[in-house]
Amino acid sequence: MERRVFENPLIKDKVTLLKSSEETNGAYTLVEVELLAGGGNDLHYHTSFTEEFTAIEGTVSIGFGKSNLHLKPGEKALARIDQLHRFYNASNSTIRFEVKLVPGSVEFEKGLAIGYGLATDGLTNKHGIPKKLDHLAVLLDLTNTRLTGIYGLIIPFLLYRARKARNKGILADLENRYWHQTTPKPVTAQPAAVNA
Numbered sequence: 001m002e003r004r005v006f007e008n009p010l011i012k013d014k015v016t017l018l019k020s021s022e023e024t025n026g027a028y029t030l031v032e033v034e035l036l037a038g039g040g041n042d043l044h045y046h047t048s049f050t051e052e053f054t055a056i057e058g059t060v061s062i063g064f065g066k067s068n069l070h071l072k073p074g075e076k077a078l079a080r081i082d083q084l085h086r087f088y089n090a091s092n093s094t095i096r097f098e099v100k101l102v103p104g105s106v107e108f109e110k111g112l113a114i115g116y117g118l119a120t121d122g123l124t125n126k127h128g129i130p131k132k133l134d135h136l137a138v139l140l141d142l143t144n145t146r147l148t149g150i151y152g153l154i155i156p157f158l159l160y161r162a163r164k165a166r167n168k169g170i171l172a173d174l175e176n177r178y179w180h181q182t183t184p185k186p187v188t189a190q191p192a193a194v195n196a
Contacts (some may be wrong), residue, residue: 004016004017005017006112006113006115006116006117007116007120008115008116008119008120008128009119009120010119010124010126010127010128011036011039011119011127011128012036012039013033013034013035013036013039014033014034015031015032015033015034015112015116016031016032016034017029017030017031017109017112018030018031018032018098020104020106020109021103021104021105021106021109022104022106024104026103026104027102027103027104028100028101028102028103028104029100029101029104029105029106029108029109030098030099030100030101031098031099031101031112032056032096032097032098032099033087033096033097033098033099034094034095034096035060035087035088035089035094035095035096035097036089036094037089037091037092037093037094038089039088039089040061040086040087040088040089041086041087041088042086042147042148043063043065043084043085043086043147043148044084044085044086044145044146044147044148045079045081045082045083045084045085045145045146045148046079046081046082046143046144046145046146047081047082047144047146048081048103048105048144049081049101049102049103049104049105049108049144050078050079050080050081050101050102051078051079051085051099051100051101052076052077052078052079052099052100052102053071053076053077053078053079053087053097053098053099054071054074054075054076054097054098054099054100055071055072055073055074055075055076055095055097056073056096056097056098057073057094057095057096057097058073058089058091058093058094058095058096059071059072059090059091059095060087060089060095060097061087061088061089061090062077062079062085062086062087063085063086063087063088064079064083064084064085065084070090071097084148087099105144107141107142107143107144108142108143108144110142110175110179111139111142111143112143113178113179114135114138114139114142114174114175114177114178114179115128115130115139115143116178117174117177117178118130118135118174118178123135133158133161134161134162134164134165134168134170135165135170135174136158137158137159137161137162137165138162138165138166138170138171138174140155140158140159140162141158141159141162141163142171
């Protein structure tokens with residue numbers, strides 16, 4: 001089993017994989033996000049899955065272009081395929097919310113493990129962006145994340161770099177380093193030896 005909890009020591013958020021795509025036969029991926037005050041991401045969109053946000057604790061803010069929703073616990077919002085969106089914490093306390101990707105995405109799950117692993121190893125800047133261009137390209141490709149504005153103009157170039165990185169074995173290396181780590185198994189106490 002792959003790691004289930006991913007923490008970014010720089011931006012201090014935590015993502016827990018509740019249901020993997022494999023566990024739902026590809027129907028969905030379900031994660032829980034814990035986000036500190038002021039945390040969040042920039043406007044982006046996905047081309048292969050929807051994201052449904054459900055507030056659990058505190059108010060999660062979802063931006064859709066220039067409009068914003070502020071979800072209270074139990075309330076939901078849906079970001080459709082190709083719809084610009086972002087999530088953020090406008091409050092002064094930590095919030096928790098679930099994100100359901102439909103259909104499920106093993107690639108997105110790999111992207112979580114790799115992105116947070118790179119941050120833990122000091123291979124990202126203070127915003128969690130990989131320092132190496134090939135790592136950034138691979139992450140954007142895995143998570144099916146498309147950026148806007150000036151960054152949107154270089155997406156074709158980054159996707160090209162991602163393909164080259166796969167061919168050069170960079171993705172395989174990142175998977176081996178961060179995705180194929182197994183959850184530690186509990187240690188079973190052995191009975192004490194009896195001297196005869």
